[in-house]
Amino acid sequence: MTLVEAGAADWFDVKGTTPKGKQARRLKDGTIGMIVGGAMLGILLLMGILVPLLSPYESDQSVDMPFMPPSSTFLFGSDGLGRDVFLRVFSSVYLDLGVAFLGVIIPFTLGTIIGIGLAMSRSKKLNAVVGSVIDGINAFPLLVLAIALIAILGPGLQSVVIALSLTNWARYARLSRTRAQVVKQQGYIEAAQTLGYSKPRILFKHLVPNVSSETTAYGLSDLILVILLIASLSFLGLGAQPPTPEWGAMISDGRPTLQMAWWPVVFPGLALCWAGVALSFIAEGVTRRERDVKS
Numbered sequence: 001m002t003l004v005e006a007g008a009a010d011w012f013d014v015k016g017t018t019p020k021g022k023q024a025r026r027l028k029d030g031t032i033g034m035i036v037g038g039a040m041l042g043i044l045l046l047m048g049i050l051v052p053l054l055s056p057y058e059s060d061q062s063v064d065m066p067f068m069p070p071s072s073t074f075l076f077g078s079d080g081l082g083r084d085v086f087l088r089v090f091s092s093v094y095l096d097l098g099v100a101f102l103g104v105i106i107p108f109t110l111g112t113i114i115g116i117g118l119a120m121s122r123s124k125k126l127n128a129v130v131g132s133v134i135d136g137i138n139a140f141p142l143l144v145l146a147i148a149l150i151a152i153l154g155p156g157l158q159s160v161v162i163a164l165s166l167t168n169w170a171r172y173a174r175l176s177r178t179r180a181q182v183v184k185q186q187g188y189i190e191a192a193q194t195l196g197y198s199k200p201r202i203l204f205k206h207l208v209p210n211v212s213s214e215t216t217a218y219g220l221s222d223l224i225l226v227i228l229l230i231a232s233l234s235f236l237g238l239g240a241q242p243p244t245p246e247w248g249a250m251i252s253d254g255r256p257t258l259q260m261a262w263w264p265v266v267f268p269g270l271a272l273c274w275a276g277v278a279l280s281f282i283a284e285g286v287t288r289r290e291r292d293v294k295s
Contacts, residue, residue: 041278
């Protein structure tokens with residue numbers, strides 16, 4: 001076998017598919033996932049605009065008898081106070097997703113900056129102190145820390161955002177510090193230093209983009225967890241307060257009468273699952289594309 005034939009044998013697999021073809025197929029799979037997730041999320045966001053806008057009622061207004069089953073008039077039935085469940089479910093869309101977005105973007109920004117700063121710092125004492133704080137925060141479950149802080153701050157969605165900002169940044173800091181330390185050892189960073197590029201140029205043109213791509217992919221996955229966390233805190237009475245429509249709070253309100261009326265619990269739960277699945281598709285698609293582009 002000649003060198004050319006050997007090279008061709010290494011390039012083509014048994015089925016005759018090139019590695020480039022496999023990579024293109026994986027990229028296509030990632031794109032499809034992003035499209036499906038984006039479409040699902042887009043439908044949810046559109047309904048979150050249209051339903052409250054076109055409804056003649058307010059989300060906290062009693063419009064029928066309590067616990068009326070789903071019908072052509074009220075598609076999701078009514079809850080224990082006679083409020084339209086359909087309207088309340090979709091009135092919660094921007095509240096839940098908005099609070100979750102804040103609960104991710106603030107820790108994402110803080111954690112990425114702190115992590116890159118630690119990786120660039122030459123102070124062993126600073127790395128040891130801040131690293132111990134990061135490890136200490138990450139040692140506890142996020143829900144436990146959030147409940148403890150909200151107990152101090154008081155219930156409410158504002159307290160939820162503050163609690164997430166004060167605790168969740170440590171996960172992003174650990175991830176970005178680890179990634180930044182790896183990127184610092186890459187050849188193109190050493191080449192940039194050899195060519196005399198300034199530290200700000202190396203930082204913002206080479207280091208930050210490579211680190212933020214990792215934390216962004218993690219942030220999309222973390223958004224799913226944060227949405228569930230917000231719903232859990234509202235379910236426990238620590239998040240959204242009555243009569244604010246929120247998926248977790250609606251599930252909590254309907255739980256005592258679940259055997260008699262299932263719809264006040266099931267439909268908010270389905271909306272929560274729909275949002276989670278949509279974001280899961282998007283996060284998986286972004287992660288797969290990012291991984292395959294690098295490979």
